[in-house]
Amino acid sequence: MIPISRPLRTAATAALSLALANPLASASAMLTSASAMLTSASAMLTSASAMVPTSTSAFGGQAVDKTETELREDIDFARGLAADWQFIDLAESVLEGLASSKLDRDLRQELELARCEVYGAGARYSADPNLREQLFVQALDSYRNYIDNNERSPVIADAKRSYVDLGAAYIASMEMALEDAVGEEATRIRETLADRLEELLQYAGEQVAELNAVTGLTERERQELAKLMLYRAQMALTYGRLGDDYSSYLDSAATFVEDLTFAFGSTSGWGLSAYLVLGDVYKAQGAPADAADMYVFVVDTTIPFDRSAWSAWIAEAQPSQARLDGLWYFVELGTPKLIEAQLAAGDAEGALTSALHFQNTWRREGFNLSPQGYLAMLSVARTLLDVGGFLGGDREELAWFESYEAAKDAGNNDRRIRPSADLALELAGLVNEQNVGNTLQIRAQRLIADAIGRPGVEVDLTVLFEAAKGYYNSQDYDRAIGAFRSVMAAAKDETARRLHYPKVLWYIGRSFQRLDRQLEAAMAFREGIERWSGDAEYDAQNANGYYSAMQLVRRTIKDDQEIERRFREAESYKASLGDNTDIVYTQAMRAFDEKDFDFARETFQQVESQATNYEKSLVKAARCFYETGKLDQALAELDAYLQNFVADPRNRLGPTETARQAARDEATAEAVYFQGQIAWDQGRHADVVKLYGDFADRFPGQSDLAAATLYYCIQSSLELDDLAGAKRFEQRLVKEFPTAQWTGNGATRLFNHVADARDRALQAGDVEVAKQMLREMASYLEISNSLATTPSFRSLLQEARLWRDLGEWSKAEVIFAGLARDYANSSDAQEAGTIESSVIPDLALCLIEQRRSAEALELLVPLVPDPEDKEAKVPAQATIETFCRAVAGWVEGDPSNPTIVPGVGDAAQLDRAGQWWRKISNRYTKWLDCDWYQTEFNRAWNYYQYSKLDSEKLEVAKQIVRVIKTETGSSFALVEDNCDDDPRVRDLFRWLDQQL
Numbered sequence: 001m002i003p004i005s006r007p008l009r010t011a012a013t014a015a016l017s018l019a020l021a022n023p024l025a026s027a028s029a030m031l032t033s034a035s036a037m038l039t040s041a042s043a044m045l046t047s048a049s050a051m052v053p054t055s056t057s058a059f060g061g062q063a064v065d066k067t068e069t070e071l072r073e074d075i076d077f078a079r080g081l082a083a084d085w086q087f088i089d090l091a092e093s094v095l096e097g098l099a100s101s102k103l104d105r106d107l108r109q110e111l112e113l114a115r116c117e118v119y120g121a122g123a124r125y126s127a128d129p130n131l132r133e134q135l136f137v138q139a140l141d142s143y144r145n146y147i148d149n150n151e152r153s154p155v156i157a158d159a160k161r162s163y164v165d166l167g168a169a170y171i172a173s174m175e176m177a178l179e180d181a182v183g184e185e186a187t188r189i190r191e192t193l194a195d196r197l198e199e200l201l202q203y204a205g206e207q208v209a210e211l212n213a214v215t216g217l218t219e220r221e222r223q224e225l226a227k228l229m230l231y232r233a234q235m236a237l238t239y240g241r242l243g244d245d246y247s248s249y250l251d252s253a254a255t256f257v258e259d260l261t262f263a264f265g266s267t268s269g270w271g272l273s274a275y276l277v278l279g280d281v282y283k284a285q286g287a288p289a290d291a292a293d294m295y296v297f298v299v300d301t302t303i304p305f306d307r308s309a310w311s312a313w314i315a316e317a318q319p320s321q322a323r324l325d326g327l328w329y330f331v332e333l334g335t336p337k338l339i340e341a342q343l344a345a346g347d348a349e350g351a352l353t354s355a356l357h358f359q360n361t362w363r364r365e366g367f368n369l370s371p372q373g374y375l376a377m378l379s380v381a382r383t384l385l386d387v388g389g390f391l392g393g394d395r396e397e398l399a400w401f402e403s404y405e406a407a408k409d410a411g412n413n414d415r416r417i418r419p420s421a422d423l424a425l426e427l428a429g430l431v432n433e434q435n436v437g438n439t440l441q442i443r444a445q446r447l448i449a450d451a452i453g454r455p456g457v458e459v460d461l462t463v464l465f466e467a468a469k470g471y472y473n474s475q476d477y478d479r480a481i482g483a484f485r486s487v488m489a490a491a492k493d494e495t496a497r498r499l500h501y502p503k504v505l506w507y508i509g510r511s512f513q514r515l516d517r518q519l520e521a522a523m524a525f526r527e528g529i530e531r532w533s534g535d536a537e538y539d540a541q542n543a544n545g546y547y548s549a550m551q552l553v554r555r556t557i558k559d560d561q562e563i564e565r566r567f568r569e570a571e572s573y574k575a576s577l578g579d580n581t582d583i584v585y586t587q588a589m590r591a592f593d594e595k596d597f598d599f600a601r602e603t604f605q606q607v608e609s610q611a612t613n614y615e616k617s618l619v620k621a622a623r624c625f626y627e628t629g630k631l632d633q634a635l636a637e638l639d640a641y642l643q644n645f646v647a648d649p650r651n652r653l654g655p656t657e658t659a660r661q662a663a664r665d666e667a668t669a670e671a672v673y674f675q676g677q678i679a680w681d682q683g684r685h686a687d688v689v690k691l692y693g694d695f696a697d698r699f700p701g702q703s704d705l706a707a708a709t710l711y712y713c714i715q716s717s718l719e720l721d722d723l724a725g726a727k728r729f730e731q732r733l734v735k736e737f738p739t740a741q742w743t744g745n746g747a748t749r750l751f752n753h754v755a756d757a758r759d760r761a762l763q764a765g766d767v768e769v770a771k772q773m774l775r776e777m778a779s780y781l782e783i784s785n786s787l788a789t790t791p792s793f794r795s796l797l798q799e800a801r802l803w804r805d806l807g808e809w810s811k812a813e814v815i816f817a818g819l820a821r822d823y824a825n826s827s828d829a830q831e832a833g834t835i836e837s838s839v840i841p842d843l844a845l846c847l848i849e850q851r852r853s854a855e856a857l858e859l860l861v862p863l864v865p866d867p868e869d870k871e872a873k874v875p876a877q878a879t880i881e882t883f884c885r886a887v888a889g890w891v892e893g894d895p896s897n898p899t900i901v902p903g904v905g906d907a908a909q910l911d912r913a914g915q916w917w918r919k920i921s922n923r924y925t926k927w928l929d930c931d932w933y934q935t936e937f938n939r940a941w942n943y944y945q946y947s948k949l950d951s952e953k954l955e956v957a958k959q960i961v962r963v964i965k966t967e968t969g970s971s972f973a974l975v976e977d978n979c980d981d982d983p984r985v986r987d988l989f990r991w992l993d994q995q996l
Contacts, residue, residue, distance in 0.1 A: 112150070113159055116142040120166045133177070136170040140196070161207055161224060167200040168231045171238050190242050197239045204232040208259075226270040229260040233277045241284050253281045272298045272330050279337055288344035295338035296354075302327040302334075305357050307397075311830035314794060315838065318801070320755045321748070325367065331358060332373040339379045343386075352387050352400050355380040359423075364396040366792070374431045374440050378447060381431075385424040385451055392417050397828075425451055432466055445470020449483065461500055464490055468507070477511040484508045502528050502538035509545045518556070522549035522566065529573055537590040541603075543577035546570040585613040588620065597624040612659050615667040618645065623674060631678045638671045638678075669699040676709060685716035689725070692716075696736065707733060707742040714746045718753055726750060734783060744787030751780035778802035782811075793823060793831050797839065804842055809849040816843035836863065841879040848885055854904045857886040867915040877920060881938075884913040888942040895987035903945060910946040914956075917942055927967060930979035936960055937988050944996065958996050964989060 120139040143163040150156060171193065178189045211217065211225040233256035240250030260274040279294030304310045335358045342351040358380050361367070369377065384391075391398045392412035400420065401407035407417045428451070431444035449467035468483035484504045491497045505528035512521035528542035550563075550570040557563050588603035601624035607617035622637035645651055646668060653661050672691060679687035692709035699706060710733045717726035730750055733743040758773040781799040785791040796815055803812035819839045826832045840863065844856035860883040865872035887905030891898035905913065917939035924932035940960040947954035968974035972993075975986040 112142075112146050113155065116146055116159070116162070120162070124169060132173060136166070136173065139166055140170060144199075157207070157210065160203055161228065164200060164204045164207060164228060164231055167196070167203075168234065171197065171200070171235060175238060193238065194242055194246065197235055197242075201232065201235050201239065204228055204235060208232060226260065226264050229256065229263065230270060230273055230277070232256045233260060233274060237277055237280055237284070240281070247285075250281050250285055254278060257281070266297075267301050269326070269330075272301060276330075276334060276337065279334075279341065283337075283341060283344075288341045289347070292338060292341035292345055292347065292350065295334045295341055298334040299331050299338055299354070299357070302330040303357075303361055305353070307360075308830055311834070315797075315834055318798060320759070321752045322756060324365070328361075328365070328367040329370060329372070331361065332370055332376050335376040336372075336379040339383055343383070348387060351383050355383040356398055356400060359427075360397055369434075371435075371440065374435060375443075377427050377431055378440075378443055381424040381427040381447055384420040384427075385447070387420060389420050390417055391420055391423055394827075398423075421451060429466065432470075442470060442474045445473060461487060461490055461496060465500065465504065468504075472507055472511060475514070477514050480511045481508055484511070498532065498534060501532040502535040502542065505532065506538055506541050506545060509542070509549065513545070513549060518549045518552045522546055522553060522570070525549060526566075526570075529577070537587045539577045540584060540587045541591075543570075543573040547574040584608075585611065585617060588617065592620060592624065595627070597627045600624050612663050615641070615645070615660075615664050616670075619667045619671045619674075622671070626674055626678065631681060635675065635678045638675050642668065642671050642675075665699070665701065669695075669702040669705060672698070673702075673705050673709065676712060680712055680716065683719075685719040688716040689713050689720070693729075696732075703737065703740075707737040707740040710737070711742040711746045711749075714749055718749070723753070723757075726753070730780075730783075739787065741787065744784045747780040747783035747787075751777055751784060754780065774802060775806055778806060778808070793819070793826075793828075793834075797834070800839075800842065804846065807849070809846045813843060813846035813850070816840075816846060837876065837879075841876065841882060844886070845878075845882050848882055851901065853886045853889070853901075856882065857904055857909075860886060861909075864912070864916070866912060867919055877923075880916050880920065884916060884938065884942060887913040888945040890938075891941065891988065891991075895984050896991055898988070898991060907946070907949045910942060910949065910953075914939060914942045914946065927974075928978055930982070930985060933964070933975050933978065933985050933989075936964060937985060937992065940992060944992065954996070957992075961989060961993050961996060965993065 116139055120135075120143075140163065143159060143166065146153075147156065147159055147163060150159070153159065174189055174193050178186060178193070181189055207228050208225065211221060211228070214221065217225065233253050236249045236253035236256055239246050240248070240253060257274040257278040261271045264270040266272075266275070275294045275298050279291040279298075282288070282291035282294060299305075304313075335354060338354045339351045342348075342354060358376055362369070362373075362377075367373075387400070390401045390404050390407045392401055392407035392410055393399050393416055399407075399410070401410065401417075404417060425448060428444045428447045432441050432448065435441040435444065445467060449470050451467075464483070464487045468480055468487055471477070471480035471483050484507050487500060487504050488497075491500055505524050509521045509524035509528070512518070512524060522545075525542040525546035529539060529546060533539050547570040550567045554563055554567045584603060585607050588600050588607065591597075591600035591603060601621050604617040604621040604624065607614055611617070618641050619638065622634045622641065625631075625634035625637065646664070653664065672695060676688050676691040676695075679685075679691060692713045695702075695709040696706035710729045713729040714726045714733075717723070717729060727750065730743075730746045733740065733746050737743050754773050754776050758770050758777065761770040761773060778799060781795065781802060785795055785799055788795070796819055800812050800815035800819065803809075803815070816839050820835055820843055823831050823839075824835050826835070840859050844859045847853070847856040847859070860879065863875050864880055864883040865874070885903070887903050887909045889901045889903030891900055893899040903910075917935060921932060921935040921939060924935065926932055940957045943953045943957035943960070947957060964975070965972060972986045972989045975989060976983050979985050
């Protein structure tokens with residue numbers, strides 16, 4: 001191989017850019033150009049090595065001595081080919097070419113390290129399990145060879161850490177392979193893992209020791225240390241699970257977990273991850289109760305089982321959504337492990353508690369589910385199904401009861417009681433619906449199938465049908481046929497049969513086809529047409545199925561009159577039912593809606609070009625690729641439709657073709673929208689903004705999609721660190737789609753982003769910047785809450801507090817008043833408690849600040865008890881101070897000539913306020929705290945106002961001021977000294993002294 005030339009590298013880069021990063025370019029030009037350029041590049045690389053001596057360039061001239069910068073650019077180019085585009089072969093060609101260049105020691109070391117990274121990228125991204133293992137081994141061996149031969153390299157430490165990082169990915173991949181392996185293959189994988197683990201553990205330990213020896217690690221280095229420590233514990237756990245010969249490594253894993261939690265804290269993210277590993281260790285050691293204790297710690301630390309503790313923390317910490325999502329993820333990870341361990345330990349009650357904790361928290365807090373969350377939901381469903389019994393309460397706070405009577409005795413009415421199996425089926429159905437085409441759906445459908453086979457579990461035909469589809473989707477066609485026949489047997493009346501039989505018979509026919517039992521398939525399809533016709537969509541599907549099955553039967557059984565007659569009959573049905581273009585499009589849409597995307601795509605491609613919905617079918621066929629994760633194929637077809645078909649003059653529509661034009665408008669809008677979705681899925685955020693930025697203008701009739709595109713522009717702008725751009729898109733959403741859900745979603749996204757930025761500003765000490773951000777947060781949360789169908793108590797409370805902190809008293813008052821009205825009698829004890837302890841006092845503060853002291857005092861009197869009542873509940877100090885202000889009034893403005901705001905309290909209330917000021921004063925350090933002087937001033941002011949109703953109280957006010965004056969000097973100079981040289985409190989005392 002020869003060094004890759006700059007023109008050749010430039011050509012390859014341009015080709016890749018055309019092929020992967022320009023969805024708006026002409027599809028034919030793009031693909032032709034990219035293909036030609038890549039072919040040329042590959043050919044030049046290949047032929048150059050075979051035909052040209054290494055002393056010459058690829059273009060026939062003399063050898064080109066590249067600069068160090070150019071050589072590094074070529075190395076980075078190879079890295080990008082592998083990591084960004086997964087073109088491993090081309091990346092290897094580039095590196096092989098560079099290997100013959102004149103490289104100094106540092107560049108040659110960098111080249112070898114890049115080769116390791118290329119193989120590693122190939123291993124991580126390969127979909128072929130055999131090739132993936134091969135590339136992993138090649139990459140790990142390359143790293144090991146580099147480490148052994150470059151001990152003095154300036155990047156040797158990074159190389160060793162990358163080696164451990166790649167090793168962790170390799171072990172995880174091999175563990176997954178081991179789960180499905182049996183016999184000799186399982187033995188081979190165990191032995192391979194054991195050989196590699198010993199070396200990786202050694203390197204992980206060395207890297208941990210090396211970083212631990214460094215004084216004053218940077219934050220990045222600390223995170224790297226934590227990751228290595230976690231990898232080391234996970235590797236030891238894997239080693240220990242390989243068999244009895246390696247069980248001692250489980251003790252090592254436990255020790256490594258202890259090291260990690262000691263270094264980073266038990267409740268840090270790293271610590272919690274470590275405790276999950278420790279739980280796995282105990283589980284592997286046959287101690288499920290101990291494992292459960294570890295999992296309980298993780299779940300209870302992140303979102304406590306005690307709901308009151310969680311609510312109190314929320315009220316105090318007011319965490320961002322990003323922080324809450326991080327906590328929830330640990331609950332998703334820990335719950336399935338916890339339930340399994342509790343059941344293994346014989347603690348069915350604990351497993352049920354854990355299951356309901358997950359269910360209730362998810363319902364109450366509205367968290368999104370990750371794939372781990374769906375796995376947890378299936379564990380919850382399985383637990384409810386196995387335990388049985390009944391559930392009572394509302395959907396956000398379910399409790400388990402052994403019997404219907406027990407649930408009734410607990411105060412639940414009939415509407416609040418349901419069998420546990422009902423919720424189990426509901427949750428399994430949810431997982432089934434939201435995970436089309438992956439293993440989660442198959443697991444859910446198997447659970448449904450298990451449930452319906454249990455005595456006493458009553459389900460409707462729809463659930464039976466979904467269970468049968470579970471066998472069909474998992475390719476267990478024999479069981480699928482039996483399950484679909486059970487659906488038919490369960491249909492007791494004519495209406496149910498008419499509704500279900502056509503599609504059930506189609507699935508039976510398809511199952512027989514997959515088993516290559518074509519005649520039986522044909523008879524199933526025929527029965528659907530002959531006896532149960534009337535469903536236009538499934539009539540067409542059964543007609544097409546009957547015809548395709550009889551075609552195959554006819555080829556196998558030749559010259560049979562009965563087969564020939566059936567084939568002609570199938571031909572007739574296909575002509576009358578299957579070839580109707582509207583029906584074909586409708587049946588394709590039905591399959592699409594049922595998420596049978598392979599069949600839907602086949603059917604969309606059967607829509608004839610003269611059909612009105614033809615262009616919509618082209619786009620929908622591409623969408624089938626998208627829905628099954630084949631993004632590149634989907635993008636190619638969408639580009640071809642927009643840039644080839646629509647742009648072709650031969651496909652121009654006339655002024656009278658209004659129906660076809662409407663269909664084209666819909667199809668083009670959908671095509672552009674999914675170009676953007678693919679760009680989003682692939683992380684090409686600049687392309688998302690480019691495609692979606694003017695979508696609303698280009699497709700004015702697509703308001704729902706237009707609003708969604710603006711939301712994705714917000715998301716992508718934030719990913720591109722363009723906060724100003726994100727704000728502009730939200731402003732447009734507010735202006736053009738003021739009631740759209742996407743407008744609220746965009747506001748929520750910006751709120752979370754600004755909230756995180758404000759946290760960083762506060763940490764950096766930028767108080768003014770943080771205050772500006774507070775107003776933005778309030779505005780975004782206002783939009784989000786106004787558009788939510790039922791904004792949560794927590795979200796409304798957060799918005800009200802933001803307006804309060806900004807001094808927007810009337811805005812805050814409206815929300816606080818609404819909360820006090822709507823939640824004062826809430827069945828949720830925590831919400832009701834928050835109303836009393838926080839909402840009403842804050843409402844009173846808003847009224848005070850608007851000079852409505854009488855209304856504020858009316859709210860506060862029930863909350864502020866006699867200070868001598870030792871049995872009474874003592875409110876927060878801020879509540880007491882607001883009460884005292886309402887009673888005695890206050891002074892504000894220039895302290896030497898202040899404005900007096902009168903109070904509205906009577907003598908008894910003034911007496912109570914005076915006593916409270918004394919108690920508050922005792923909380924501070926006398927003579928030293930500025931807060932103590934301010935409180936003493938407030939106490940004196942209170943008695944000064946009290947003296948207007950009881951003249952004897954004037955002496956009390958004078959005495960308070962006199963004592964301060966005696967101790968701080970006639971001009972109260974020491975007051976200023978103890979208030980960080982702020983003269984305000986000193987001037988207040990001077991002014992009050994004059995009044996007295």
